[in-house]
Amino acid sequence: GALASEVRDLRDPDISIADILKLYFAGPKSEDMTSPFPENLRCEDVSLQDGIVQLHLSNEYSALTGVRLSLASACITMTLSQIDFVKGVQIRTDAGTLSEQGTEDFSVEDFLLQDDSSVNPEQT
Numbered sequence: 001g002a003l004a005s006e007v008r009d010l011r012d013p014d015i016s017i018a019d020i021l022k023l024y025f026a027g028p029k030s031e032d033m034t035s036p037f038p039e040n041l042r043c044e045d046v047s048l049q050d051g052i053v054q055l056h057l058s059n060e061y062s063a064l065t066g067v068r069l070s071l072a073s074a075c076i077t078m079t080l081s082q083i084d085f086v087k088g089v090q091i092r093t094d095a096g097t098l099s100e101q102g103t104e105d106f107s108v109e110d111f112l113l114q115d116d117s118s119v120n121p122e123q124t
Contacts, residue, residue, distance in 0.1 A: 004033055006028050006029060006030055006033060008023060016046075017046045017048075017053060017080065017083070018043050018046045020079075020080075021043040021046070021055070021076075022042075022043065024076075024079060025037050025041045025042065025043070036068065036071045036072040036075050037060075037061075037072055037075075038060035038061065038063055038064065039060070040058070040060055041057060041058055041060045041061055042057070042058040042060075043055055043056070043057055043058075044056045044057065044058055048085070048086075050087075051085060051086060051087030051088065052086075052087060052088045052089070052090055052105050053080050053086050053088070053089050053090070054090045054092065055076070055089065055090065055091050055092065056092045056093070057091060057092070057093050058093070059093055059094055059095070061091070061093050062093045062094070062095045073091060073106055074106075076089055076091065076106075077089045077106040088105035088106060089105065089106045090105045090106070091106070
């Protein structure tokens with residue numbers, strides 16, 4: 001698959017979401033994995049409102065398009081959604097939100113993680 005996971009020890013009770021993202025954007029420890037994020041990507045600001053983490057990322061994120069943008073957005077959402085109080089993620093850059101609607105929140109359910117269209121194909 002296009003996505004894989006890596007386990008990190010985040011037992012520090014005082015670790016913030018910004019601290020987690022700094023470690024996350026530094027890239028994987030495993031040499032078998034590649035980061036979906038552009039080099040030098042930073043989290044400029046993070047806030048939480050009604051369970052939605054609002055991220056303001058540096059402009060490097062704006063350069064992502066197509067599948068690369070979808071993978072990066074899925075990775076951030078899947079990672080932050082593992083935190084108990086996180087229901088969704090909104091990603092912004094100086095260029096605006098990633099959605100043309102302007103207020104799109106990503107949740108785990110928004111991403112198709114396994115293509116099962118070839119299972120049980122119908123024939124007419």
